Amino acid sequence: MRVEIKEIKKYFGDVRANDGINFQLESGNIYGILGENGAGKSTLMKILSGYQSQDSGDILLDDKAILFDSPAAGLFAGIGMLYQDPLDFPPFNILENYLLGKSKNINLNFSSAAKQVSALADQYGFEVDIKAEINTLSLGERQQLELVRLLAEGAQLLILDEPTTGISAEQKEQLFTSMRRMAYDEKKIIVLVSHKLDEIQELCDHAFVLRKGKLVGQSEVPCPNERLVEMMFGSLPTRRERHPSVHDEVMLEIKDLKVATYRIQIDGISFTVNKGEVLGLAGLEGSGQGLLLRACAGLEEIDGGEIIVDGEIINDQEYHQRRENDVAFMGSGRLEEGLITGMTLTEHMVLAAEEHDFVINWKQAEVETKSKINTYQVIGQSSSTADQLSGGNQQRFMFSMLRTPLKLILLENPTRGLDVRSTNWIWEQLYERRSDGTAIVFLSADLDEVVDRSDRIAVFSGGKMSRIVNANETNVDELGHLIGGQE
Amino acid sequence: MNNSELIAVLASILLQASPLMIAVMGETISERAGMINLSLDGTMLLSAMAGFIAAYETGNVWLGFLAAMIVGAFFALIIAFGTINLKQSQVAIGFVLTILGDDLSAFLGQNYTRLPGPTLGRYSVPILRDIPILGDLLFNQNVVFYIAVLLTIFVWWFLNKTQPGLQLRSVGERPEAAFARGVNVNLIRYAYSIAGGALVGFAGAAYSLAIKIGWSEGHTRGIGWIALAIVIFGGWAPIRGAFGAILFGATKTLATVLQSKFPEVSVVAFNAIPWILMIFVLLLVSNEWVEDMILKLPKRFHRPLRKFLRVSPPLALGEEFEKK
Ligand SMILES: Nc1ncnc2c1ncn2[C@@H]1O[C@H](COP(=O)(O)OP(=O)(O)OP(=O)(O)O)[C@@H](O)[C@H]1O
Ligand SMILES: [Mg+2]
Numbered sequence: 153m154r155v156e157i158k159e160i161k162k163y164f165g166d167v168r169a170n171d172g173i174n175f176q177l178e179s180g181n182i183y184g185i186l187g188e189n190g191a192g193k194s195t196l197m198k199i200l201s202g203y204q205s206q207d208s209g210d211i212l213l214d215d216k217a218i219l220f221d222s223p224a225a226g227l228f229a230g231i232g233m234l235y236q237d238p239l240d241f242p243p244f245n246i247l248e249n250y251l252l253g254k255s256k257n258i259n260l261n262f263s264s265a266a267k268q269v270s271a272l273a274d275q276y277g278f279e280v281d282i283k284a285e286i287n288t289l290s291l292g293e294r295q296q297l298e299l300v301r302l303l304a305e306g307a308q309l310l311i312l313d314e315p316t317t318g319i320s321a322e323q324k325e326q327l328f329t330s331m332r333r334m335a336y337d338e339k340k341i342i343v344l345v346s347h348k349l350d351e352i353q354e355l356c357d358h359a360f361v362l363r364k365g366k367l368v369g370q371s372e373v374p375c376p377n378e379r380l381v382e383m384m385f386g387s388l389p390t391r392r393e394r395h396p397s398v399h400d401e402v403m404l405e406i407k408d409l410k411v412a413t414y415r416i417q418i419d420g421i422s423f424t425v426n427k428g429e430v431l432g433l434a435g436l437e438g439s440g441q442g443l444l445l446r447a448c449a450g451l452e453e454i455d456g457g458e459i460i461v462d463g464e465i466i467n468d469q470e471y472h473q474r475r476e477n478d479v480a481f482m483g484s485g486r487l488e489e490g491l492i493t494g495m496t497l498t499e500h501m502v503l504a505a506e507e508h509d510f511v512i513n514w515k516q517a518e519v520e521t522k523s524k525i526n527t528y529q530v531i532g533q534s535s536s537t538a539d540q541l542s543g544g545n546q547q548r549f550m551f552s553m554l555r556t557p558l559k560l561i562l563l564e565n566p567t568r569g570l571d572v573r574s575t576n577w578i579w580e581q582l583y584e585r586r587s588d589g590t591a592i593v594f595l596s597a598d599l600d601e602v603v604d605r606s607d608r609i610a611v612f613s614g615g616k617m618s619r620i621v622n623a624n625e626t627n628v629d630e631l632g633h634l635i636g637g638q639e
Numbered sequence: 640m641n642n643s644e645l646i647a648v649l650a651s652i653l654l655q656a657s658p659l660m661i662a663v664m665g666e667t668i669s670e671r672a673g674m675i676n677l678s679l680d681g682t683m684l685l686s687a688m689a690g691f692i693a694a695y696e697t698g699n700v701w702l703g704f705l706a707a708m709i710v711g712a713f714f715a716l717i718i719a720f721g722t723i724n725l726k727q728s729q730v731a732i733g734f735v736l737t738i739l740g741d742d743l744s745a746f747l748g749q750n751y752t753r754l755p756g757p758t759l760g761r762y763s764v765p766i767l768r769d770i771p772i773l774g775d776l777l778f779n780q781n782v783v784f785y786i787a788v789l790l791t792i793f794v795w796w797f798l799n800k801t802q803p804g805l806q807l808r809s810v811g812e813r814p815e816a817a818f819a820r821g822v823n824v825n826l827i828r829y830a831y832s833i834a835g836g837a838l839v840g841f842a843g844a845a846y847s848l849a850i851k852i853g854w855s856e857g858h859t860r861g862i863g864w865i866a867l868a869i870v871i872f873g874g875w876a877p878i879r880g881a882f883g884a885i886l887f888g889a890t891k892t893l894a895t896v897l898q899s900k901f902p903e904v905s906v907v908a909f910n911a912i913p914w915i916l917m918i919f920v921l922l923l924v925s926n927e928w929v930e931d932m933i934l935k936l937p938k939r940f941h942r943p944l945r946k947f948l949r950v951s952p953p954l955a956l957g958e959e960f961e962k963k
Contacts, residue, residue, distance in 0.1 A: 203819060224821025239816035241809055243954065252805050253820035260800055283942065 153179050153214060153230065153308045153341060155200075160209035162195055169195040170206070171365035177309065182335045182342040184352035184373065187362035188384055188571040189544025190531060193345045194236070196362070197311050200343075201233035202226030224253060232307030236314045236569075238294045242287035249286055250301055272300045276330040290437065292319035295327070303334075309341040310334065316351060317569055317597075320436055321632065328355050347571050349377050385573055394583065396607050399427035403462055403591035404448070404560055410456035411447045416615045418443055421457070423610065423620060425560075427589035430582075432606030432623070434599060434631050439612040441595045445562045448593065449481035450474045462559050480554050484564040490550045491538035497521050497549060498534045504553040528552035529577070543569045551578060558585065563594035567601065579605055599628045599635075611635055646775050648892060654780060656888035657787035658845035662866040663873065663880040664787075664794045665838025669715065671798065671875055672831040673811035673955045674722070677733025678714050680863025681740020682836065683843035686710040688748035690844025691854040695756040703757070704844050711840020712833045714740065719832040722959060723825050729957050737863070745856045752855045759783060759849040783849045787881075790838070794877040807831055811953035814960035824960045842866070872917050874924075874950035887913050924948050 155177040162170040169192045177183060187193050198204040200211060202220030210217045213229060220226040223233065240249050247265045255261075266282050273280045278296040286294060295315055302310060312331075316324050332355070334340045346352055352359050353374045361369045361383040369383035404425040411418050418440040425431045433441035446452040448459055450471035459466050466474055471481075483490060491500065498521040502512055521534040530549045532541045541549060547570055554561070561582070567575040582592055596602050602609055606623045611634040618634050662679060669676050676682070686707035694703025714736050721732040762785070764778040798804040806827060809817035814824045846859045869887060873880030894909035923929070933944050 222821050223819040235819075239813070239819045241812050241816060243812055243951065244805075244808070248805055251802070252809050252817075253822055255802060258801050258803065260802055260805060285942075 154212075155231075155309060155341065156210075156212035156215075157196075157200070158210045158212065160196060160199060160211070161207045162192075162199060162204065163207055168192075168365040170199070170209075172209070173362070173365070173367050175360055175367060175370070177341050177343065179308075179341055180335055180339045181358060182331060182344065182356045184356035184359040185343060185345045185362065186347075186349070186352060186359055186380060186384055189569075189574055190542040191362040191384075192365040193362055194313055197233060197313055197343070197345060200226075200309075201231055201311055203233070203235075227302065227305050227307060230306060230308035231311070232302030232305065232309070233311040234295060234298050234302065234313065234315055236317070238291075238298045240286050240294055240298060243285065245285045246280060246282055246297060249297070250304075254305075268304055269297075269300055272304055276300070276303075276333070277326055278330075290319070292323035292327075295319065296323075299330070307340070309343070311343045311345070313345045314347065314569065315344070316346065316348065320597075321599075331355065347569070349380055349572075352380070353377070381572065384571070394605075396429075397583070397586045398429045398607055399589055401427050401589075403427040403429070403589065404593065405460040406444075406448075406457070407460070408457040409444070409447065409454060409459065411443050411452055411454050413443065413452070416440055416443065418612075418615050418617070419456075421617050423617075425591045425593060427591055428586040430586075430592045430594070430605060430607045431620075432602035432609045433593065433595035433612060434602045434609055435595075435612030435635055437597060439635075440615040440617070441610075441612040442564060444612075444617075445481070445564060445593065445595055448560070449479065449562050451481065478555070478557065478559040479562070480558050480560070481562045482550055482554075482564065482566065484568065491546060493539045494537050496535050496537055497525065497530075497532065500538065500549070500553060504555075506555060524552040525549075528581075544571060544574050547578070548574065551581060556585065557588040558590050561585070561590060561592045561594075563592065565596050565598075566594055567596075567598075575601075599631050603628055603631065642772075643775075646772060650776050650780065652888045652892050653776070653885065654784055655850065655891070656884045657781070657784045658842040658850055659862065659866055659869065659884040659887065660787040660791055660881045661783075661845060662839050662842035662863070663869050663884055664790050664877055665711070665835040665842065666866060666870045667835075667873070667875055667877055667880055668794060668798070668807065668831050668838075669835030670870060670956055671811045671953055672807050672828050672835075673814065673953055673958060673960075674719065674828050674832045674835075675729045675733060675957050676715055676718055676832065676836060676839070677730055677867070678718065678736035678740060678863075679839055679866050680860065681737035681744075682711050682714045682839050683740075683846070683859045683863045683866075684744040684857070685714070685740040686840035686843030687847040687859050688744040688751070688854055690840075691756055691847040692748065692751050694844075694848055695751065695754060698757055700757045700759045700848050703848050704759075704841055707840040707844030708837040709840070711843065712837040715832045715836020715839075716829075718836075719829045723828060726959060741857075741860065744858075748854050748856070753853060756853065757848070758852050759845075781849055783845045786845075791877050791881040798877065808953070810960070811955055814955050814958070818960070818962065828960075839863075839866075868914075868917065871952075872921060875952060879947075883917075886916070890916055921950075924950055 157173060157175050160170050160173045173196060185193050195204065199206045202223045202225050218229060220229065241252065246269065247262050250269055251260050251265050269280060269282060278300065280293070280297065315327060331342050335342045344352065344356060356373050359371055359373045359380060360367060361380065363384065371379060402424045407422050409418065409421040416438060421444060433444065435441045443452055447454050450469060454467065461479060466477070469477065498518050501521040501524065502517045518534050525532065525534060528548045528551060530541070530552065531545050538546065567578055570578065603623055603626065608620050609623050609626065609631065610620045611618045611631060613635055662683065666676060666679060689710045690703040690707030693706035694700045717736060718729060718732050721727045722729045759782050761780065762782050767778040768774045770778070798808060806817070806822050809820070809822055810824045810827050818824050843859060847854050851858065865887065869880055869883040873883040890913040894912050898906060898909045929948050933941055936944065
């Protein structure tokens with residue numbers, strides 16, 4: 153199979169998401185697509201897979217121009233895409249999800265579907281519990297199932313849009329192994345969209361770099377990281393040296409904390425975080441670190457122990473009271489928890505404001521919103537709705553709504569899906585707050601981030617906090633062992 | 640109360656519940672596809688009236704049912720067009736149609752009130768009717784009862800065991816993902832809105848032609864809202880919905896019995912029983928401790944129990960879908 157992309161253009165209003173992109177893909181290769189947030193990667197991939205249609209330009213498949221009216225048509229022609237948020241059906245069980253749209257027969261043949269899914273899963277080393285419902289699976293498992301489905305439909309070109317955000321290191325290894333196998337043994341084409349240079353270097357044969365809707369460069373990989381970064385951002389963003397700024401006084405003290413849910417419980421957790429300190433929480437998803445954060449934020453009821461912020465026991469305070477008292481929380485799900493789909497940025501700002509007048513002064517609110525948008529470099533208007541922003545910009549905007557000063561900031565995956573530059577920028581903003589004595593506690597699925605950004609690190613595994621280590625005395629490998637529960 | 644009396648009461652509960660079951664099936668398939676048809680009360684009134692007049696004028700009950708289904712389908716079509724093409728709110732249009740249907744039925748049916756017309760009667764199923772107890776309860780019933788039961792089974796089978804049923808559910812849960820699988824979301828929404836509306840229309844005529852024979856102003860008023868509530872109570876599942884309808888009928892009958900026993904208590908108090916019971920069950924089912932309780936049982940019961948007890952509306956209920 154040979155795919156040729158010719159002069160693809162796609163505009164959303166004034167935004168040139170794709171602005172005349174050309175390249176070619178050949179069988180038996182793994183390609184990487186790189187680019188900063190909003191560069192147009194997802195848009196291009198959605199066009200290639202048939203989810204969106206281009207404004208102009210052609211896609212040639214073995215020299216024949218094709219135009220898909222839906223991803224199903226794309227898949228029929230052999231192009232399958234794994235979307236960043238898998239397009240599956242949470243309330244369905246695995247077989248229903250697999251069978252949907254698969255055949256024209258009236259009757260659903262569950263038993264043969266079960267055989268097919270099991271066989272393919274075995275073939276690629278995935279583990280699936282055929283009877284499970286989708287909403288009980290982890291993101292990694294859902295991705296594997298989507299892959300199985302695409303392969304079963306005979307996809308020859310597989311597109312994976314940021315498949316490694318939110319899955320464990322083990323699942324990632326497995327995914328990479330199967331991707332290599334598809335490309336090199338089965339001669340398929342694999343396209344990987346990612347922000348993580350290391351992954352592209354490790355897995356891909358060739359990388360394309362997009363910037364502002366244009367293809368600005370390409371390279372055989374592995375190649376020096378600097379080369380890719382320079383193509384992505386124009387110039388090399390320098391990462392400023394991080395100076396710890398830990399004060400002597402304690403800001404957050406946790407004493408013998410116990411929180412139990414039906415999935416997991418944490419018990420007997422005690423530690424302190426000083427003013428100006430950054431504590432990173434590491435661990436596989438759902439090992440108790442999230443529970444701890446949410447308990448501190450007042451989103452999870454505690455069953456014992458004490459949470460003390462700046463000398464005050466806040467056990468009995470509700471989430472909103474804690475917010476009033478300068479404890480801020482930012483969850484992983486931007487559109488589920490942080491932002492309100494369909495509300496404009498100005499409206500968000502008004503809601504987040506410290507003081508509320510009964511009658512809203514919209515003019516002033518808009519001026520303030522515009523200035524925040526400016527300082528936080530959010531690409532969007534004060535009248536855009538939250539869901540119109542690209543992922544990275546949603547994140548920036550959420551940060552712009554945090555008040556100053558704050559005593560404690562609690563963050564879940566603060567830079568999920570952000571490009572290198574945005575990530576650095578966000579952390580600089582956070583570090584600046586430390587001079588006010590703000591303490592920061594965050595969890596991240598990205599171990600590099602935990603090691604790079606924290607002063608100290610607490611490792612969780614199966615609801616237990618193993619111990620707290622100094623960030624400059626550890627490395628990703630050691631953390632990996634601790635996370636696996638090995639001392 | 641002796642045995643045959645008890646059987647007669649139970650049989651009447653089933654009969655009374657039958658049109659409600661049909662309306663619940665209609666609304667269930669519509670809502671599972673993501674389309675709320677809030678106009679049930681008005682639709683049923685108008686179709687009860689239209690069904691009666693058509694049957695009265697032609698002398699044929701089935702033409703009456705046909706007319707009623709057309710009326711129901713037409714109202715559903717208005718909602719589908721208004722929401723899918725004109726992007727209006729499903730709730731708003733449904734609400735307006737409720738009132739419109741009510742008023743229109745009163746106006747158009749005013750010359751047909753309290754007239755005798757053709758009716759759909761009882762049918763005894765040969766052989767099966769001779770089974771003791773069950774025969775009288777289930778196989779010596781009005782035709783509407785058989786239709787309701789067969790329809791319930793059919794809808795269950797269709798939703799859970801067929802490809803079109805799976806597609807129907809997919810557009811109600813995640814239309815953008817359904818689109819990605821090659822499902823024509825809006826076409827399917829049109830189709831099942833209309834089919835659901837036709838069933839609601841049929842249910843309306845089942846009253847005027849079989850259960851509460853004849854026509855008078857406000858003939859079925861309130862039933863549509865009850866059906867809407869039972870769809871929720873039934874967790875958007877056909878079998879549970881059918882049980883909900885029967886349970887509702889049973890508590891209604893219970894209320895009547897209690898009322899004759901305690902004439903000093905206000906009627907209103909007894910009429911509230913079914914509702915209180917429903918709220919109680921809903922609270923029970925949506926409570927966290929149900930999950931705790933399930934987890935205490937052996938593992939192999941977890942899934943079926945959760946499936947049976949846990950209730951959640953279709954994820955994209957009432958949401959519009961637009962291709963990018
Ligand atoms: N449906 C849409 N409506 C309006 N603008 C859109 C839409 N989809 C994408 N855009 C805009 O097009 C640009 C490119 O978006 P795209 O999602 O392709 O970026 P990306 O490279 O995938 O970024 P990220 O790394 O953040 O995922 C962004 O500025 C985005 O805001
Ligand atoms: Mg993207």
